[in-house]
Amino acid sequence: MSGSEKHRDLRFVVIGAGMAGILSGIKLQEAGHRNVTIYEKADRIGGTWRENTYPGLTCDVPSHSYTYSFEPNPDWSRYLPPGAEIQDYFERTTRKYGVDKLIRFNEEIVSCEYRHGRWHIETRNGTRDEADVVIAATGVLHVPRYPDIDGIDDFEGAIFHTSRWDHSVPLDDRRIGVIGTGSTGVQIVSALSTRVKKLVHFQRTPQWIMPVENPEFTEEQKEAFRNDPELLKYMQNEPQYLANVERFTNAIVEPDSPAMEEIETIVRDYLENSVRDPELREKLRPSYRAACKRLIFSPDFYEAVQRPAVEVELGGIDRIEAKGVRMKDGTLHELDVIALATGFKADQFMRPMNVVGRHGVELNEVWGDTPRAYLSISIPDFPNLFMLNGPNGPVGNFSLIDIAEHQWHYVSQLIARLERGECAEICATHEALEQFDRDRIAAAKKTIFGSGCQSWYLDARGVPATWPWTQERFYQAMAEPDYTAYELVTRPGSSVESPRQEEVL
Numbered sequence: 001m002s003g004s005e006k007h008r009d010l011r012f013v014v015i016g017a018g019m020a021g022i023l024s025g026i027k028l029q030e031a032g033h034r035n036v037t038i039y040e041k042a043d044r045i046g047g048t049w050r051e052n053t054y055p056g057l058t059c060d061v062p063s064h065s066y067t068y069s070f071e072p073n074p075d076w077s078r079y080l081p082p083g084a085e086i087q088d089y090f091e092r093t094t095r096k097y098g099v100d101k102l103i104r105f106n107e108e109i110v111s112c113e114y115r116h117g118r119w120h121i122e123t124r125n126g127t128r129d130e131a132d133v134v135i136a137a138t139g140v141l142h143v144p145r146y147p148d149i150d151g152i153d154d155f156e157g158a159i160f161h162t163s164r165w166d167h168s169v170p171l172d173d174r175r176i177g178v179i180g181t182g183s184t185g186v187q188i189v190s191a192l193s194t195r196v197k198k199l200v201h202f203q204r205t206p207q208w209i210m211p212v213e214n215p216e217f218t219e220e221q222k223e224a225f226r227n228d229p230e231l232l233k234y235m236q237n238e239p240q241y242l243a244n245v246e247r248f249t250n251a252i253v254e255p256d257s258p259a260m261e262e263i264e265t266i267v268r269d270y271l272e273n274s275v276r277d278p279e280l281r282e283k284l285r286p287s288y289r290a291a292c293k294r295l296i297f298s299p300d301f302y303e304a305v306q307r308p309a310v311e312v313e314l315g316g317i318d319r320i321e322a323k324g325v326r327m328k329d330g331t332l333h334e335l336d337v338i339a340l341a342t343g344f345k346a347d348q349f350m351r352p353m354n355v356v357g358r359h360g361v362e363l364n365e366v367w368g369d370t371p372r373a374y375l376s377i378s379i380p381d382f383p384n385l386f387m388l389n390g391p392n393g394p395v396g397n398f399s400l401i402d403i404a405e406h407q408w409h410y411v412s413q414l415i416a417r418l419e420r421g422e423c424a425e426i427c428a429t430h431e432a433l434e435q436f437d438r439d440r441i442a443a444a445k446k447t448i449f450g451s452g453c454q455s456w457y458l459d460a461r462g463v464p465a466t467w468p469w470t471q472e473r474f475y476q477a478m479a480e481p482d483y484t485a486y487e488l489v490t491r492p493g494s495s496v497e498s499p500r501q502e503e504v505l
Contacts, residue, residue, distance in 0.1 A: 018047020056191025057083030180341030
């Protein structure tokens with residue numbers, strides 16, 4: 001857009017300096033916007049990669065695919081990126097694109113209220129700000145979920161949530177309990193299985209494991225990536241990985257498809273061929289279909305749980321005591337450290353901040369226990385507020401960076417209408433959200449996520465809350481907004497025409 005086409009100098013506030021917030025800062029500057037502030041509640045950037053530092057932390061998206069499309073990284077150490085390297089990548093990228101100059105750290109937004117055509121913002125420190133546009137890049141999994149286990153405060157050893165890992169606590173030759181069997185629990189067990197005196201992995205339900213190799217990149221390979229931009233771009237869009245993503249996303253939508261049958265065969269054979277002890281093998285065998293819960297990718301979990309120091313405990317936990325974990329059958333596992341790999345509250349998004357839209361409409365009341373947003377981006381009555389990786393997006397289906405970039409392409413077109421003065425307010429209509437939600441729920445119930453297991457994908461009603469269609473449909477939806485799904489409001493005296501016009505009184 002040329003300078004002559006711009007009509008409004010918009011003020012932007014971005015909430016969160018994780019992956020999506022950094023992307024927002026880069027793209028806003030790239031589009032020529034200079035009036036931008038990013039508020040970050042912590043003392044540095046990174047989001048989930050800042051907060052999670054547990055042993056074995058690894059992303060299950062290949063390294064080169066887990067980068068911004070415009071900022072490849074030739075220096076990854078392994079096929080699957082370690083968490084510390086991801087954090088370093090985001091920190092370098094933030095400095096390179098000057099996003100660090102936009103960020104105000106240690107500023108947690110507690111209130112965001114729309115009044116008189118602008119968003120009025122207040123932080124916990126008392127800072128006040130105003131914005132024409134708010135980008136909510138708060139992330140999905142950032143509020144830890146603690147288990148409801150009696151006696152959790154009675155333990156005399158060290159106990160902490162895995163996203164609050166206490167690195168002052170020694171681990172070598174200690175007795176460690178890991179509660180939780182998602183990707184985090186699996187990675188911790190793999191990382192600690194050779195270091196501990198005893199490790200008990202407490203499983204409520206076992207998980208299907210997808211085998212994956214995680215080789216190191218040689219110095220020769222990294223040098224080739226540095227010297228050959230085309231090779232580096234190829235690695236970002238490696239055909240086999242893209243084919244696997246397409247297979248997986250199609251399989252989710254069609255649980256009885258050959259693609260899902262192939263996935264189920266792979267994970268079943270991996271279990272059968274990897275675990276020698278029949279009793280342990282049955283402890284590790286899920287009773288639900290593969291991919292009903294989020295598939296776990298691991299090169300070595302089955303190897304780790306067969307080591308002498310590791311025990312898999314499938315019985316129910318009765319309580320936590322001073323010396324360890326007491327099972328319902330009376331067994332006491334004496335422990336020095338307990339790691340709570342119990343996940344996050346997946347329905348929080350912008351919460352716990354108090355977000356108030358037009359006419360005093362409160363987001364907490366609108367959402368209740370079931371967050372919703374049109375195409376995961378816009379909420380009726382909350383104008384000029386756009387979410388990245390919001391409710392009902394394709395979390396768990398493919399790379400969140402890829403998702404955020406496509407969503408930004410969509411959001412940037414909404415922003416452009418505000419900037420050109422074609423409207424003063426824009427948000428999804430109630431009718432559009434209701435229709436989207438009806439279609440989404442009907443499709444979600446038919447996906448593999450709705451095939452009969454408990455997972456963090458399910459909302460309070462038991463309906464899968466994630467994107468229920470193919471990757472290609474998501475790309476098509478993000479290509480260009482359907483403005484008939486939006487309420488475009490002009491102020492009194494405006495001569496600008498818009499597809500849906502309403503005077504603000």
